[in-house]
Amino acid sequence: MTNHLRGETSPYLLQHVENPVDWYPWGHEALAKAKAEDKPIFLSIGYSACHWCHVMAQESFEDEQIAAILNERFVSIKVDREERPDLDRIYMAAVQALTGSGGWPMSVFLTPEGVPFYGGTYFPPVSRYGLPAFKDVLLAVSEAWRARRDQVELSAQQVLEFLQRHQAATPLAGEEGALGAEVLNAATWSLLESHDSRYGGWGPAPKFPQPMALEFLLRRHHATQDAQILAVVTHTLEAMARGGIYDQLGGGFHRYAVDDRWLVPHFEKMLYDNAQLAQVYLHAWQVTGDPLFRAIAQETLDYVAREMTDVRGGFFSSQDADSEGQEGKFFLWTLDEVRALLGSQMRAFADAYPLSAGGNDEGRNILSFVGTWEEREALANARQELFRARERRIRPGRDEKVLTSWNGLMLAAFAEGARVLGRDDYRRIAERNAEFLLRELRSGDGRLLHVWKAGQAKLAGYLEDYSFLIWGLLSLYRATFEERWYLAARDLAETMIAHYGAPDGCGFFDTADDHERLITRPRELQDNAVPSGSAMAALVLLQLSGLSLESRYEELARRAIAQVGALASQYPLAFAQWLNALDYALTRREVAIVGAPGAMPTRALLAICDQGYHPCQIVACGDPSGGGTVVPLLRERQQIGGLATAYVCENSVCRPPVTDPEALRALLGSGSLHEKGEA
Numbered sequence: 001m002t003n004h005l006r007g008e009t010s011p012y013l014l015q016h017v018e019n020p021v022d023w024y025p026w027g028h029e030a031l032a033k034a035k036a037e038d039k040p041i042f043l044s045i046g047y048s049a050c051h052w053c054h055v056m057a058q059e060s061f062e063d064e065q066i067a068a069i070l071n072e073r074f075v076s077i078k079v080d081r082e083e084r085p086d087l088d089r090i091y092m093a094a095v096q097a098l099t100g101s102g103g104w105p106m107s108v109f110l111t112p113e114g115v116p117f118y119g120g121t122y123f124p125p126v127s128r129y130g131l132p133a134f135k136d137v138l139l140a141v142s143e144a145w146r147a148r149r150d151q152v153e154l155s156a157q158q159v160l161e162f163l164q165r166h167q168a169a170t171p172l173a174g175e176e177g178a179l180g181a182e183v184l185n186a187a188t189w190s191l192l193e194s195h196d197s198r199y200g201g202w203g204p205a206p207k208f209p210q211p212m213a214l215e216f217l218l219r220r221h222h223a224t225q226d227a228q229i230l231a232v233v234t235h236t237l238e239a240m241a242r243g244g245i246y247d248q249l250g251g252g253f254h255r256y257a258v259d260d261r262w263l264v265p266h267f268e269k270m271l272y273d274n275a276q277l278a279q280v281y282l283h284a285w286q287v288t289g290d291p292l293f294r295a296i297a298q299e300t301l302d303y304v305a306r307e308m309t310d311v312r313g314g315f316f317s318s319q320d321a322d323s324e325g326q327e328g329k330f331f332l333w334t335l336d337e338v339r340a341l342l343g344s345q346m347r348a349f350a351d352a353y354p355l356s357a358g359g360n361d362e363g364r365n366i367l368s369f370v371g372t373w374e375e376r377e378a379l380a381n382a383r384q385e386l387f388r389a390r391e392r393r394i395r396p397g398r399d400e401k402v403l404t405s406w407n408g409l410m411l412a413a414f415a416e417g418a419r420v421l422g423r424d425d426y427r428r429i430a431e432r433n434a435e436f437l438l439r440e441l442r443s444g445d446g447r448l449l450h451v452w453k454a455g456q457a458k459l460a461g462y463l464e465d466y467s468f469l470i471w472g473l474l475s476l477y478r479a480t481f482e483e484r485w486y487l488a489a490r491d492l493a494e495t496m497i498a499h500y501g502a503p504d505g506c507g508f509f510d511t512a513d514d515h516e517r518l519i520t521r522p523r524e525l526q527d528n529a530v531p532s533g534s535a536m537a538a539l540v541l542l543q544l545s546g547l548s549l550e551s552r553y554e555e556l557a558r559r560a561i562a563q564v565g566a567l568a569s570q571y572p573l574a575f576a577q578w579l580n581a582l583d584y585a586l587t588r589r590e591v592a593i594v595g596a597p598g599a600m601p602t603r604a605l606l607a608i609c610d611q612g613y614h615p616c617q618i619v620a621c622g623d624p625s626g627g628g629t630v631v632p633l634l635r636e637r638q639q640i641g642g643l644a645t646a647y648v649c650e651n652s653v654c655r656p657p658v659t660d661p662e663a664l665r666a667l668l669g670s671g672s673l674h675e676k677g678e679a
Helices: 030-035 050-063 064-073 084-097 134-147 149-168 181-194 212-222 228-242 271-288 290-307 335-352 374-378 378-390 403-419 426-438 462-480 483-500 533-548 551-562 565-570 576-586 600-610 663-669
Strands: 041-045 077-081 106-110 114-122 447-453 455-461 589-594 617-622 645-650
Touching: 030 041, 030 077, 041 084, 050 064, 050 134, 064 134, 084 106, 084 114, 084 149, 114 149, 134 149, 181 212, 181 228, 181 565, 181 576, 212 228, 212 271, 212 576, 228 271, 228 290, 271 290, 271 403, 290 374, 290 403, 290 426, 290 663, 335 378, 374 378, 374 426, 403 426, 403 447, 403 462, 426 462, 426 483, 455 617, 462 483, 462 533, 462 617, 533 551, 533 576, 533 617, 565 576, 589 600, 600 617, 600 663, 645 663
Parallel strands: 041 077, 589 617
Antiparallel strands: 041 106, 106 114, 447 455, 589 645
């Protein structure tokens, strides 16, 4: 048996193609059917690596009786939240308003016009966990639609009005006063106060990595040199690196920990987590020189290069939590398995990576690390032996769709890894990815598309596609100084402003002005697992304003930031990327290096720029003589005495140009306890 999902490319939708439920993808056909037959819509939203999505599919969507009710009384629509973040945000806001919470799988009941009137998340096949049985929910909703239509339509109208009010209020009232350092200081204090001083991170279980907040605190340490701030960051990063949330054998991070000490992960691996965490660990190494942080950054990027990269250059979206129908089975070990593989190394390994016969996860062991750096190095061969054995197991499923937005984040990680670590292989991966995205994920008119799978690109791009890809392209320009990447970033920024900018110039919408018409136009400001598209737009426009000398970019960014400043100071975990953008706005520095990028004197100046952690510094390099540059920051800059020359401007104040690397070092400051090249 098949349904209407057969022609889809989403791995999540294709997982449901043989359900007895007559699923439709979101689109005109399904909506028209609901109107013509006067049936409510059952909308199910999830993603391929979602464990509880699999559970509900097996329990309910493969059940013939439940399917019969859905097919008779509803029009059933299945949506991949990663393909359609606009639908996910609209209907998640509705579910949260209706129930007080949300998550995936998301289960929403809509009128034929697409207006939600009832919803929830996971519904079990029989009543348990305090949740009603899914069959009972379906029958109750169907009966309400038949016998109490006026009440259903009233509920739908109330939800719609809430969503529209919420949307209208999304650009929050703000003032220029919200652009001051007091916002950064208040947010920093809040994060320090709420930090888990025992295990690191924030909040109880389940515990999420919070890379944007960690990045913000690294920025604040850079500005203040406050040891307490750095201690919070390093405590959290070390705890995660040692815990089961980090794949101790293959590198890369799982989505989150189900406990408060980072030991037991939810085993799915997401591209966006690993992109952001690779950069945070890289920056922490720049600041501290801790070899563990450098190793985690490299192992995470190596994992993505090895297991999450398409031969054409795109990065895949995720790896599943499940293999052979069991969550985490691929990653878990019994004591006997490890003993048989390691032999004489077993004792040393079990001391550094605690193992027991009873295990720490239902009789099996999640690997975590309690040893020293020297022990970790000494056990590299043992880890490799276990990794090779694990590779012979049945692997978790992999979602091989390529999302422009998430690829932009990983592009930035590889580009920065190439620059900071001197890794040419990372540079080649970044360049191939950028070429792939700009070639395969643009329509004929140059507009971005959101998703690519197996040679097919589709779906109009979202704000996050533009802002995240600009971020990646600017990072690649910084790593290579090839001006094509700057030009591509600036072209995308102009399209982003034209089609996603609010008409009053205050912020951005998530969808373009010519996007499919939905019940509301989403405008998400809070950061979630990824930065909000608007926060990233503000940050990249600030960077572009420095390179392009275009004050319009800075003005748009500042007006966007001003709207959320008050909330960012009170709720820093929800607005951390906005705080990073504000930090950049307040302490920005532009460095123009005039000289041939490959020449030794120029490279000596660039080496100073690359030393340490300088989060608010943008660098351009090139030889503008004879009009040979398209980067305005480099124009009309001359070499002094025929030597490679550095021009430094900070907070709109420019210093005299210098040609000596040590003079440039004095202008920039160390920004770090660590110099590039030291292990």
